[in-house]
Amino acid sequence: MKIFKILNNNVVTVIENKQEKVIMGRGIAFRADVGDVIDETKIQKIFLLSNYSDADRIISLLQTIPLEYLQLADAILKEAKASLDIDADIIFISLSDHIKGIVDRARKGIQLRNPLLPDIRRFYIKEFEFGLEAVNMINQTFDVQLTEDEAAFIALHLLTNTEDKETSEDIAYQMTEIIHEIIQVVSDFYQQQYNENSVNYYRFIMHLRLFAQRLLAHQTYSSADEDELLVALKRKYQKAYQCAEKVREFIKKKYAYDITDEELLYLTIHINRLNQN
Numbered sequence: 001m002k003i004f005k006i007l008n009n010n011v012v013t014v015i016e017n018k019q020e021k022v023i024m025g026r027g028i029a030f031r032a033d034v035g036d037v038i039d040e041t042k043i044q045k046i047f048l049l050s051n052y053s054d055a056d057r058i059i060s061l062l063q064t065i066p067l068e069y070l071q072l073a074d075a076i077l078k079e080a081k082a083s084l085d086i087d088a089d090i091i092f093i094s095l096s097d098h099i100k101g102i103v104d105r106a107r108k109g110i111q112l113r114n115p116l117l118p119d120i121r122r123f124y125i126k127e128f129e130f131g132l133e134a135v136n137m138i139n140q141t142f143d144v145q146l147t148e149d150e151a152a153f154i155a156l157h158l159l160t161n162t163e164d165k166e167t168s169e170d171i172a173y174q175m176t177e178i179i180h181e182i183i184q185v186v187s188d189f190y191q192q193q194y195n196e197n198s199v200n201y202y203r204f205i206m207h208l209r210l211f212a213q214r215l216l217a218h219q220t221y222s223s224a225d226e227d228e229l230l231v232a233l234k235r236k237y238q239k240a241y242q243c244a245e246k247v248r249e250f251i252k253k254k255y256a257y258d259i260t261d262e263e264l265l266y267l268t269i270h271i272n273r274l275n276q277n
Contacts (some may be wrong), residue, residue: 001038003029007059010067011262012085013049014038026067033131034216045074047092057202058093058184064199065093069100072141076087084130084158091158094206098157099101106144110229113262116156120217121148124155130175131155177214178255182208186249204270210265230265241273 004020005013006029014021028036029099030188032038049055062070073096105112114120121128131151139146172240183204194201234241244267 001040003034003036003038004030005059006032006034007063011062011070012038013059020055020251022047022062024048024070044071048265050053051223052090052093054202056197057199060096060197061093061202065096065100069096069103069140072096072137076137079133079137080130080158081230084126090252094161095154095157097203098154099134101145102150102153103138103144106142106146111147112149112153112229112266114152116214116219117149117152120152120155127155127158128152130158137216174216175209178212178215179205181250181254182211182247185247186271186274194274200274200276204274207270213262215251217254218257224255230261232270233265233268237268237272240275241268243271244268 001014001016001023007013007022009030010024010026010028012023012029012032022045023038023043024045025226026044028038028042029115049058052058070092073092077092077095117240120131128151131154132148134154135146135148135151138144138150183194241264244264247267248264249257251257
């Protein structure tokens with residue numbers, strides 16, 4: 001196999017049987033050039049880009065995710081195969097990116113509360129157990145102290161990526177409409193169009209998919225007084241928070257759905273990241 005593209009020192013792509021494949025391994029591209037033969041003893045994982053409908057964004061994500069996160073996600077999914085009916089390759093990249101995000105937050109001392117935790121623990125027992133196992137592996141690997149809230153986030157992330165296959169065309173259409181409407185509100189507020197191939201746009205869309213699912217399922221969560229993190233975000237990311245409030249007003253008016261402070265917090269974080277230069 002010869003290198004087709006070099007994404008970073010640890011990830012390259014090859015063309016084999018007219019299909020582009022991602023090859024992962026520590027130092028696999030170190031001092032290598034396009035066209036060089038790959039040292040097959042360094043290969044740790046291979047997967048097809050054709051498994052993804054958004055291959056360009058997957059390549060962009062791979063360039064930003066360190067190898068240790070890819071390795072851990074692969075190990076977690078291997079553990080999950082025995083108990084869960086999942087397409088490990090489909091969720092591999094998104095789980096790697098998700099793990100990187102929660103470890104980054106933990107190292108900054110940020111622990112987000114998951115308002116869905118009670119329902120996920122109750123209704124998605126196997127997925128929640130998977131989340132707990134994943135959190136344990138993340139804690140041991142990166143020396144952090146993630147909570148059950150993060151286990152629920154991981155379970156929900158897994159559900160989003162596996163249940164799409166069974167989503168009806170009507171629900172899929174409604175979700176798409178909601179996502180489009182929110183993007184339009186944000187775009188109008190900032191007076192700009194976004195690069196749909198950017199990593200931050202991709203992450204924002206993934207968040208909106210989760211939000212749209214909750215909206216259509218009429219899942220609302222009452223919140224107590226604003227927690228310290230939301231208060232801090234209101235000060236630090238004023239414009240993003242104002243935009244999130246615009247989204248809240250729009251959703252309330254059209255769908256009679258109340259976005260809670262917890263939802264507003266996550267929305268603010270994603271809007272701010274989307275608009276970072």
